[in-house]
Amino acid sequence: MQHRIDINKYGPRGQTMAEAIQSCVHCGFCLAACPTYKVLGEEMDSPRGRIYLMKEVLEEKLSIEEAQPYLDRCLGCIGCVPTCPSGVRYDELIVSYRAFSEPQRRRSLTDSMARRMIAETLPYPSRFRKAVASGKVGKLFKGAMPEKMGAMLGLIPTDLPVDKPLPPFYPAKGKRRAKVALLSGCVQTVLDPDINWATLRVLSENGVEIVIPQAQGCCGSIMMHIGEEERAKKLARQNLQAFRPNEVDAIITNAAGCGSGMKEYGLLFKGLPEESEAEQFAHKVQDITVFLDKLGFKPPAALPEPLTVAYQDACHLLHAQGIRNPPRNLLASIPNLTLLEVGDGGLCCGSAGTYNIEQPEIAHQLGQRKVQHILNTGAQAVVSGNIGCLTQIQTHLTERGISLPLFHTVKLLDWAYRQTN
Numbered sequence: 283m284q285h286r287i288d289i290n291k292y293g294p295r296g297q298t299m300a301e302a303i304q305s306c307v308h309c310g311f312c313l314a315a316c317p318t319y320k321v322l323g324e325e326m327d328s329p330r331g332r333i334y335l336m337k338e339v340l341e342e343k344l345s346i347e348e349a350q351p352y353l354d355r356c357l358g359c360i361g362c363v364p365t366c367p368s369g370v371r372y373d374e375l376i377v378s379y380r381a382f383s384e385p386q387r388r389r390s391l392t393d394s395m396a397r398r399m400i401a402e403t404l405p406y407p408s409r410f411r412k413a414v415a416s417g418k419v420g421k422l423f424k425g426a427m428p429e430k431m432g433a434m435l436g437l438i439p440t441d442l443p444v445d446k447p448l449p450p451f452y453p454a455k456g457k458r459r460a461k462v463a464l465l466s467g468c469v470q471t472v473l474d475p476d477i478n479w480a481t482l483r484v485l486s487e488n489g490v491e492i493v494i495p496q497a498q499g500c501c502g503s504i505m506m507h508i509g510e511e512e513r514a515k516k517l518a519r520q521n522l523q524a525f526r527p528n529e530v531d532a533i534i535t536n537a538a539g540c541g542s543g544m545k546e547y548g549l550l551f552k553g554l555p556e557e558s559e560a561e562q563f564a565h566k567v568q569d570i571t572v573f574l575d576k577l578g579f580k581p582p583a584a585l586p587e588p589l590t591v592a593y594q595d596a597c598h599l600l601h602a603q604g605i606r607n608p609p610r611n612l613l614a615s616i617p618n619l620t621l622l623e624v625g626d627g628g629l630c631c632g633s634a635g636t637y638n639i640e641q642p643e644i645a646h647q648l649g650q651r652k653v654q655h656i657l658n659t660g661a662q663a664v665v666s667g668n669i670g671c672l673t674q675i676q677t678h679l680t681e682r683g684i685s686l687p688l689f690h691t692v693k694l695l696d697w698a699y700r701q702t703n
């Protein structure tokens with residue numbers, strides 16, 4: 283796709299955006315992998331259409347506002363990237379474009395309020411906890427509130443598990459085989475703190491010593507996703523200071539979105555003094571499943587009863603990080619467990635960061651689609667490596683009145699280990 287983009291106008295990311303646009307040959311192979319194209323059937327709601335729209339805006343032939351409805355409907359699920367034969371980096375393009383366009387947008391008061399609430403609440407566990415308390419009050423007024431605020435309130439769980447702060451250090455069991463640092467995350471620590479505790483136990487069981495830097499914060503990926511670049515940088519800088527990548531074998535994450543967000547730190551700080559430090563940090567980031575698979579994990583004990591589980595690929599594991607086999611290897615190693623595939627080609631469940639809040643109707647359709655595919659497997663339980671997917675699936679199962687246990691991958695592994703310990 284030829285372009286006439288004046289890259290100097292768009293800062294360090296101008297080159298990134300121009301290269302992605304230039305490499306698109308308009309073939310359309312990506313269309314089938316795009317959830318919004320599947321649901322809406324519109325060219326402009328496909329990756330190819332969106333690349334064209336971004337090109338037109340950057341060439342100043344189209345206004346940001348004209349293109350925005352279609353770009354806002356992009357989930358950022360990255361499903362289009364692995365299918366592209368020309369290697370178009372749509373992931374880098376959309377993140378860079380949102381960072382460029384967001385400061386120039388005119389938003390309604392309710393939109394601005396909803397975004398402000400997201401930015402000021404979700405990345406901070408203590409604020410998020412407090413917001414849940416006020417959300418319970420807010421639910422009483424839900425019907426009287428604007429649509430997006432209503433969608434936001436609807437996502438807030440009615441009860442939260444008890445907070446279990448993590449220690450600064452967790453020892454390896456037996457001979458030490460590795461030393462890692464853990465990103466504890468933000469939303470996940472509030473919604474399901476046991477995922478982090480299960481991660482500590484599983485790593486320890488495999489001879490891994492863990493440091494949990496107490497000065498760390500949210501990875502910033504939610505802010506990157508919604509184009510709040512300065513907020514994302516502020517959060518990322520906090521982590522660059524809190525972690526010591528040179529002193530550990532890996533920086534471990536157990537949330538797909540955090541892992542892919544931290545792997546983009548180099549792009550976030552492109553052209554800035556922190557770029558090389560950010561790249562070193564990003565290079566050390568590993569999902570827990572990848573780390574254990576590479577390390578060689580201890581075989582788990584047999585489950586007390588046979589169990590069939592459907593494994594749901596989180597987009598930010600499968601598409602954004604190319605992680606397909608490691609979680610399957612871990613699960614398949616558990617005796618008495620049968621792994622079933624969700625036959626939808628890894629299509630996004632509609633969770634995708636704040637998408638549920640920003641685009642509730644499409645998110646709902648995708649959530650229902652995903653649940654149907656899961657039910658088609660006949661599995662007794664669902665496993666995924668991302669709290670967003672687990673929450674979305676739970677919401678849509680509940681809506682259908684179906685009760686099915688949901689596990690984070692590491693919690694299931696932890697459970698299997700504890701059958702003999």
Ligand code: SF4
Nearest residue numbers: 306307309310312366
């Ligand atoms: S598959 Fe790649 S090259 Fe083809 S239209 Fe999609 S983004 Fe462009």
Ligand code: SF4
Nearest residue numbers: 316356357359360362
């Ligand atoms: S990131 Fe996802 S929603 Fe956006 S264009 Fe690509 S496949 Fe479609």
